Amino acid sequence: MMAMGEMWASLGSAMASIMFVWTMYQNYFPYELRGQIRRFGEKLRSFVYPYIQIIFPEYQGDGFERSRAFTAIERYLDKNSTKQAKRLRANVIQDCEQIVLSMQEAEEVTDEYERIKLWWSSSKHTPPTQSFSFYPREEAKRYFTLTFHKKHREIITKMYLKHVLDQGKAITVSQRQRKLYTNNKSEGWYGYKRTMWSSVVFEHPSTFDTLAMEPKKKQEIMDDLITFSKSKDYYAKIGKAWKRGYLLYGPPGTGKSSMIAAMATFMKYDVYDLELTSVKDNTELRKLLIDTSGKAIIVIEDIDCSLDLTGQREKKKEKNEDEKDENDPVKKKMKNMEEKKSSQVTLSGLLNFIDGLWSALGGERLIVFTTNFVEKLDPALIRRGRMDKHIELSYCGFEAFKVLAKNYLDIESHNLFSEIEHMLEETNVTPADVAENLMPKAAGEGADICLERLIKAIKQAKEDARLKAEEEAKLKAEEEERLRAEKEEKEKQKEGDSEVKSSEETLTKGVKENGEEVKEKGKVAS
Ligand SMILES: Nc1ncnc2c1ncn2[C@@H]1O[C@H](COP(=O)(O)OP(=O)(O)OP(=O)(O)O)[C@@H](O)[C@H]1O
Numbered sequence: 366m367m368a369m370g371e372m373w374a375s376l377g378s379a380m381a382s383i384m385f386v387w388t389m390y391q392n393y394f395p396y397e398l399r400g401q402i403r404r405f406g407e408k409l410r411s412f413v414y415p416y417i418q419i420i421f422p423e424y425q426g427d428g429f430e431r432s433r434a435f436t437a438i439e440r441y442l443d444k445n446s447t448k449q450a451k452r453l454r455a456n457v458i459q460d461c462e463q464i465v466l467s468m469q470e471a472e473e474v475t476d477e478y479e480r481i482k483l484w485w486s487s488s489k490h491t492p493p494t495q496s497f498s499f500y501p502r503e504e505a506k507r508y509f510t511l512t513f514h515k516k517h518r519e520i521i522t523k524m525y526l527k528h529v530l531d532q533g534k535a536i537t538v539s540q541r542q543r544k545l546y547t548n549n550k551s552e553g554w555y556g557y558k559r560t561m562w563s564s565v566v567f568e569h570p571s572t573f574d575t576l577a578m579e580p581k582k583k584q585e586i587m588d589d590l591i592t593f594s595k596s597k598d599y600y601a602k603i604g605k606a607w608k609r610g611y612l613l614y615g616p617p618g619t620g621k622s623s624m625i626a627a628m629a630t631f632m633k634y635d636v637y638d639l640e641l642t643s644v645k646d647n648t649e650l651r652k653l654l655i656d657t658s659g660k661a662i663i664v665i666e667d668i669d670c671s672l673d674l675t676g677q678r679e680k681k682k683e684k685n686e687d688e689k690d691e692n693d694p695v696k697k698k699m700k701n702m703e704e705k706k707s708s709q710v711t712l713s714g715l716l717n718f719i720d721g722l723w724s725a726l727g728g729e730r731l732i733v734f735t736t737n738f739v740e741k742l743d744p745a746l747i748r749r750g751r752m753d754k755h756i757e758l759s760y761c762g763f764e765a766f767k768v769l770a771k772n773y774l775d776i777e778s779h780n781l782f783s784e785i786e787h788m789l790e791e792t793n794v795t796p797a798d799v800a801e802n803l804m805p806k807a808a809g810e811g812a813d814i815c816l817e818r819l820i821k822a823i824k825q826a827k828e829d830a831r832l833k834a835e836e837e838a839k840l841k842a843e844e845e846e847r848l849r850a851e852k853e854e855k856e857k858q859k860e861g862d863s864e865v866k867s868s869e870e871t872l873t874k875g876v877k878e879n880g881e882e883v884k885e886k887g888k889v890a891s
């Protein structure tokens with residue numbers, strides 16, 4: 366008890382002395398002297414403690430936005446310092462496939478840059494708990510502190526921090542789970558607008574390795590993508606938006622969708638599968654596209670089916686019919702309803718966006734259109750500059766077949782290969798059909814069985830194509846015969862008409878002459 370009392374007494378006298386010194390300082394020291402004392406204090410402190418500290422809080426702005434610098438530093442420290450830290454936190458990412466260890470709070474680790482030693486520490490600020498509050502409890506805020514000697518201020522603030530942020534961002538990108546976004550119909554329940562994109566984790570198995578196509582062509586596409594991803598400065602220099610358009614065209618089952626998935630995996634981009642028929646109008650299209658992330662592939666599949674892409678030209682042709690419909694009130698109403706039902710996204714809306722507004726968005730974006738009928742598309746849509754690269758995906762050639770054989774059967778050569786090569790030169794078979802036949806159907810089915818099955822399928826395809834060609838030739842001949850007969854009939858009718866006409870003319874002439882004769886006779890009689 367005595368000790369406690371003494372402690373309180375000495376604490377009281379210390380407080381009193383501090384108060385006394387503070388009052389003296391405030392009241393009796395001249396203002397100029399006070400400034401000098403403060404400067405001296407700072408000098409003394411920096412002499413005794415010559416270090417600078419920089420704080421990186423987890424949240425920035427009004428406290429709701431997670432700081433990108435914090436995230437990048439976190440990743441950088443996770444990678445570079447987890448060997449030193451003794452207490453680590455485990456986070457699971459990429460669908461339980463990868464564990465990332467990060468520094469636990471109150472840990473300190475060292476780093477070195479250009480032989481300069483630095484210290485990073487991770488801390489947490491927990492707001493005091495209140496017994497009762499109307500507001501939700503404030504979350505604890507984490508922050509990193511970087512400490513270094515003041516003589517390295519320049520190099521640390523100008524170079525080291527950039528190095529940390531760049532490395533951190535690169536790690537974030539490599540660990541990031543990619544997403545597949547699809548657009549919803551714009552109106553949700555009760556007309557309330559919900560988020561327009563919904564997403565799932567994108568884990569498509571197709572890669573450039575599994576994609577069957579001529580190796581040279583494949584390499585060209587991959588090189589093009591790499592060049593694009595490295596050209597940020599170049600695009601900025603020439604004043605163009607950092608975007609690239611691809612048009613993939615070819616028959617169904619030749620790998621257009623597979624190639625998009627391979628591109629996304631290769632570039633580590635998110636995929637935005639844009640269903641144009643669900644987009645109400647151009648305004649909504651703009652909103653959707655603005656709402657895409659910085660590293661994105663925007664995909665519009667079967668563009669010829671999604672929009673009236675033939676635009677103005679077709680409209681002009683239909684003008685006469687439209688005018689006829691305008692006069693019929695029922696037809697007019699039906700047409701209006703039809704128009705309202707279908708998407709009002711127009712070709713010009715799409716083109717305007719691709720060319721113009723996009724430039725305002727940062728980040729790298731690919732836009733990919735696919736179609737089965739390239740000849741149907743409006744040239745305005747696919748002109749170079751808009752769609753920078755046109756890629757034809759075609760029927761399976763021998764090189765593409767070899768890729769599939771390697772992937773599906775794990776073989777690079779076989780005595781049936783030369784026969785297949787010869788057959789593929791003669792017959793159009795899609796990679797999808799080849800893949801389907803190469804896939805073992807039962808346990809223990811070897812390469813021989815699968816290749817034999819493929820040979821049979823190609824023979825069948827050849828036979829089918831022959832029958833189809835025959836059928837088409839027959840139909841064509843029938844059509845020609847029909848047209849010829851129709852023409853003959855018309856000519857006959859024409860001839861018949863002219864014969865009737867001439868006999869009628871003769872008859873009329875006869876009647877006329879007779880009439881005149883009668884008239885004459887009448888005249889004479891009268
Ligand atoms: N070039 C290819 N390489 C590897 N697999 C392919 C290729 N083409 C097609 N396939 C296989 O066929 C299936 C269908 O292909 P995909 O969906 O990519 O064709 P598509 O060209 O997009 O067809 P559609 O025009 O009908 O959309 C794929 O799942 C894949 O297994």
Ligand SMILES: [Mg+2]
Nearest residue numbers: 621622623666
């Ligand atoms: Mg497809």
